[in-house]
Amino acid sequence: MEPALIVTVDIVLFTLSDGQLKIVLLRRELDPYAQQLALPGGYIHPEEDRDSLAAAERVLRQKTGLVSPYLEQLFTFSGGVRDPRGWSASIAYYALVHESVLQPDAEHRFELLAVDGLPDLPFDHNRIVAHASQRLRDKSTYSSLPCHLLPGQFTLTELQHTYEQVLGISLDKSVFRRKLGELDFLEAIPNAMRSGKHRPAQLYKLRDDARLALFNKTV
Amino acid sequence: MEPALIVTVDIVLFTLSDGQLKIVLLRRELDPYAQQLALPGGYIHPEEDRDSLAAAERVLRQKTGLVSPYLEQLFTFSGGVRDPRGWSASIAYYALVHESVLQPDAEHRFELLAVDGLPDLPFDHNRIVAHASQRLRDKSTYSSLPCHLLPGQFTLTELQHTYEQVLGISLDKSVFRRKLGELDFLEAIPNAMRSGKHRPAQLYKLRDDARLALFNKTV
DNA sequence: ATACATATTTTCAATTTGCAACTAACAAAA
DNA sequence: TTTTGTTAGTTGCAAATTGAAAATATGTAT
Incomplete structure (x- = not known):
């Protein structure tokens, strides 16, 4: 019997602040890496069908209280060592919002850090952010x-x-x-x-x- | 207890033949959809780490006997209804080879069908192929x-x-x-x-x- | 040699680009 | 009321790039 594979959705939410590209990070409540800053993420549900966009929207809303006008699937990261709990896959998304949308309410507290010069993040979240920043910058050279x-x-x-x-x-x-x-x-x-x-x-x-x-x- | 999620890798292998863009399809041996033409695919293994590129290379090799000089992750399709066996996700890849590479040997038989005017395929494979064709054509307008x-x-x-x-x-x-x-x-x-x-x-x-x-x- | 087929380079008018200067609209200072 | 400062938006033009066709090169077949 193979070990079970855990699949999550993680979101790189970009904004522009002080002339820098920044992302939203949350302080994790639970282990592993409790209390550390990490990307907003959560488990995917079976009824969220076709692609996992609905799951990404739900996770973003539940974890940050936000809705983004742009949300795009980025890449799926998988493997046995990226999460200490075992075999896992993360379907990563990226989203863009204006800074003014980022008003934390009572339930949702988050931090905004510049993507250039980010500290070490849990799991492979630095790799996910690097991938997302690359995509955002590439795509910005030829699109709206x-x-x-x-x-x-x-x-x-x-x-x-x-x-x-x-x-x-x-x-x-x-x-x-x-x-x-x-x-x-x-x-x-x-x-x-x-x-x-x-x-x-x-x-x-x-x-x-x-x-x-x-x-x-x-x- | 949630149902278990099955994760596979599926591959859209393109080639050019008779001036048309075509893809490799295999006749499925097992149910569901036994005997039908479908994309080469297989289960992912826990030791195939970081991204699932190694899994994609292995699946391509095992199912078709081929190695592709270009293999890129395309998109992850997931949901409860795309596979009749239940909740599933497919990490789709696309690959490019020259027609001369497609010499079926004794163990590996496959068919070559034009992407324009494809018949109905099992699962959401038509959607995967459409997505892959779009990506190939888009990327071909600005790359090598x-x-x-x-x-x-x-x-x-x-x-x-x-x-x-x-x-x-x-x-x-x-x-x-x-x-x-x-x-x-x-x-x-x-x-x-x-x-x-x-x-x-x-x-x-x-x-x-x-x-x-x-x-x-x-x- | 000569004709012919395909490969590759050159030419050149037409268009597009990068840059800078110019005009426009408003507020505040003089 | 005129002047000055600051940002918005346009225009003109030399230089670079493009698209299309013609010219040149290099092989085979006769």
Whole structure:
């Protein structure tokens, strides 16, 4: 008789804070690694069907109280030594939210740590985070993914800053706007201006039908 | 007590034949779905650690007798209804080989079917194949992935035809070669010419350090 | 030799890009 | 009321890149 395989879902929840890419970590209540910071995770249920997206949504909601506008399966990590309890698999997901969503309530306390310079995490969670950061940065070079790091409404300048922070490079304003125009995944919100001390900027939102738009690639 | 979750590895093995993208299917020996064509798959073992790549390599070797130069984790499909035996998860992989590798021996018989116009397959295998085809085609638009559909040595014209067949579009010869030159993932094989009735072409191979090179993308 | 087939490079107009300068809108200071 | 500062958004243009076709190269067959 083979030992039983334990399958969990773990979630890398990204946000942008102080110009850095950060993730949400929870302090574990139970052994193994009780009291240590780790990724939000939980067991998968049999009725969560087809892919494990429903399980990921539930785990995120139960552990952090949050709902993410973007949640994507990342990779499945498995093996006999990654969890001291024995043979296990983790179906890892990653999600993106705006910082303003991260208001801990009474039941849910979490910490926000920069992905660059993370401490040692339990299990193979450092490996999962590294994999997720790579995917986020790769995909941000050719898609509208970074939009989900912003609130529902944002200016083009804010969007450009978001891309720059995720990618770690600076972009040209006019080039950036030309490409956004071609891609057509944004929708101007009529009469909506964010007014400060200076010239107000037009507010935009993601088009309802556009969760992930791709820039031109090339062979 | 929850029911036990069964975890398998399933493999979508692509090749190009008659100008079409095809996959390898095996006739199942055991129930459920005995005698039906399905993806090569098998149980995962606890000692196959970290990610399940080792399990995928083993399953591919045992079921088909083949080793693929490219094998990548695709997606994990899970749920209570995808397998009539109960709660299950499949860690799906996809692999690429040249048609010449597909010589069935005495122990391993398999069939080759075009991915476009596939019959109904058992479990959720149609969904897995659709997911894999999408990934292969997407990734082929911006990477050196299609190289793995060719034999170890090939001409630039053959490589271009491979891209065209996978992507279903035609490419410009000089543009294609310019980009290949920039990317530098190929290595000319000195004094190697495939000679037919006409001018022989220079043979190339993938550079040893280049499993997957990416073309420029754009924000 | 000559014709022919395929491989590979070159040419060049048309388009796209990167960069910088320019205009616009607002608030606060003078 | 004019000026100044700051951010938003546009425009112009040289340089680089692209797409398509023509030119050149190298082999076989006759």
